[in-house]
Amino acid sequence: MTFDEIVRTRRSIRKFVADKTPPRELVDAVVQAGLEAPTGRNRQSSAIIRIDDKDLQSRIRKLNAEIMGPPPPGRLPDPFYLAPVILLVVANAAADTAVYDGSLAMGNMMLKAHELGLASCWIHRAREEMETPLGKEILERAGLEGEWIGVGHLALGYADMELPAPHPVREGRYRSI
Amino acid sequence: MTFDEIVRTRRSIRKFVADKTPPRELVDAVVQAGLEAPTGRNRQSSAIIRIDDKDLQSRIRKLNAEIMGPPPPGRLPDPFYLAPVILLVVANAAADTAVYDGSLAMGNMMLKAHELGLASCWIHRAREEMETPLGKEILERAGLEGEWIGVGHLALGYADMELPAPHPVREGRYRSI
Numbered sequence: 001m002t003f004d005e006i007v008r009t010r011r012s013i014r015k016f017v018a019d020k021t022p023p024r025e026l027v028d029a030v031v032q033a034g035l036e037a038p039t040g041r042n043r044q045s046s047a048i049i050r051i052d053d054k055d056l057q058s059r060i061r062k063l064n065a066e067i068m069g070p071p072p073p074g075r076l077p078d079p080f081y082l083a084p085v086i087l088l089v090v091a092n093a094a095a096d097t098a099v100y101d102g103s104l105a106m107g108n109m110m111l112k113a114h115e116l117g118l119a120s121c122w123i124h125r126a127r128e129e130m131e132t133p134l135g136k137e138i139l140e141r142a143g144l145e146g147e148w149i150g151v152g153h154l155a156l157g158y159a160d161m162e163l164p165a166p167h168p169v170r171e172g173r174y175r176s177i
Numbered sequence: 178m179t180f181d182e183i184v185r186t187r188r189s190i191r192k193f194v195a196d197k198t199p200p201r202e203l204v205d206a207v208v209q210a211g212l213e214a215p216t217g218r219n220r221q222s223s224a225i226i227r228i229d230d231k232d233l234q235s236r237i238r239k240l241n242a243e244i245m246g247p248p249p250p251g252r253l254p255d256p257f258y259l260a261p262v263i264l265l266v267v268a269n270a271a272a273d274t275a276v277y278d279g280s281l282a283m284g285n286m287m288l289k290a291h292e293l294g295l296a297s298c299w300i301h302r303a304r305e306e307m308e309t310p311l312g313k314e315i316l317e318r319a320g321l322e323g324e325w326i327g328v329g330h331l332a333l334g335y336a337d338m339e340l341p342a343p344h345p346v347r348e349g350r351y352r353s354i
Contacts, residue, residue, distance in 0.1 A: 001180075003178075003180060003183055003210075003288065003289065003292050004210070004289075006180055007210050007213045007214070007285055007289075008213055010215070012215060028351075031351050032346075033180075033181070033184050035346045035350050035351060036184045036185055036343075036346060037184070037284065038187070038189060038284075038287060038299065040299075040301070042344050044344075044346070044347045044350060046350065047349075047350045047351070047352065048350065048351050048352070049352045049353070049354060050351070050352070050353040050354075051353075051354060052353050052354065053354060056354065097301065099276055099277070099280070100276070100280045100283075100299075100301075100328075100329070103276070103277045103280035103281060103284070104280060104281075104283070104284040106277075106281070107214065107215075107280070107281040107284040107285065108184055108284065110215060111180065111288075112180065112181075112184075115180050122215065122217075122277075124217070124274065124277075138354065141354040142352040142354050143349075143352065144352065151277075152277070166213075167219050167221075169209075169212045169213060169221070170221045172224075173212050173221060173223065173224045173225065174205075174208050174212060174224070174225050174227070175224065175225070175226045175227070175319040175320065175321065176226070176227040176228075176229050177226060177227075177228060177229065177230060177233065177315065177318040177319050
C-alpha cells in the first residue's frame with residue numbers, strides 16, 4: 001500500500017477476533033513505528049507498554065469500563081472490544097509535549113497496524129486510568145519511574161468484520177486566509 | 178518510499194529556503210493527509226488553516242516568538258525558521274478528543290510532507306496563540322465559529338540543509354508486563 005492508501009483506508013475497528021493474537025513480530029513492528037514518531041525536542045517522552053498478563057488485561061478492561069460508564073447501545077461491555085492485544089502509551093509528565101508526543105506514537109501505530117493487515121482502535125481513558133492505583137501498579141511493574149501521563153490504549157488484533165469504507169472528509173475543515 | 182522508510186527517515190527541519198514556496202498541490206496533499214487522520218468518534222474535530230497572508234504570517238511569527246521568549250543560542254529569532262508555508266491546526270473545544278485529534282492531523286502531515294520531499298517542523302505555542310486577540314482574529318477570518326483549541330503549527334517548505342540521519346530510538350521505551 002502507498003502512504004496515501006494506508007491513510008485513506010485505515011478505519012478504527014470495534015470488533016475483534018478475541019482468540020486470534022497477532023504474531024509477536026507484527027506487534028513489535030507496530031510498536032516500533034510508534035517509537036519512531038517525532039517527539040518534542042527529541043526528548044522521546046513516550047513509552048509503550050504491552051499488556052500481556054491476561055489478568056491485568058481484565059482489570060484494565062474493567063477499570064476502563066467503569067470510567068466510561070454504560071457503553072453506547074449495541075456495544076460490548078468491554079471497551080477494548082475483546083481485542084487480544086493491548087498497547088498502552090504513556091508519556092513522561094516532565095515533557096511539556098507529553099500528550100502530543102504520545103498521540104503521534106498512537107497515530108503511527110494505527111497506520112502501521114493497518115499496513116500489516118491488523119485492526120486497531122484508539123481506546124481512551126488512559127489519562128484517568130494512570131491516575132488510579134491500578135495505573136501506579138502498571139508503571140511500577142513496567143519499571144517506569146516518575147510521573148507519567150496516560151495518553152491512549154491501542155486495541156490491536158484481527159478484525160471480525162469487513163473493513164468499512166473510508167469516512168468522507170467533512171467540507172470546510174481546510175481554510176486559507 | 179515505504180511506510181517504514183517515511184517514518185524512519187523523517188526529521189524535523191529547522192532551516193528552510195525562505196523564498197521557495199512549494200507548489201499548491203503539494204501543500205494541499207499534505208493537508209489532505211492531515212484531514213484524513215482519525216478523530217475521536219469521527220467527529221472530525223480538527224481544522225487546518227493555511228496562512229497565506231504574509232502580513233498575518235509576520236504577526237504570527239512575532240507573537241510566537243514573544244510567547245517563546247528568547248530563542249536558544251544559535252537559533253533564528255523567527256520560531257518558524259523562515260518557512261514559507263504555515264499551516265495551523267486547531268480543534269473544536271467541544272470535542273473531548275480535540276488535542277489528540279489535532280495531533281494526529283499534525284503527524285500525518287509531517288509524514289506526508291516527507292514523502293513528498295518537503296521539510297517540516299511542528300511549531301508549538303498554538304494553544305497560547307489561539308487564546309490571544311490575534312488567535313480570535315484568525316478564527317474570525319477563517320470563518321470558524323465557536324471555541325477552538327490551537328494544537329500546532331506546521332512550518333513547511335524546502336530544507337536548506339542535508340536531511341539529518343534518523344534519531345536512534347532510546348532503549349527502554351518498550352516494555353511488556
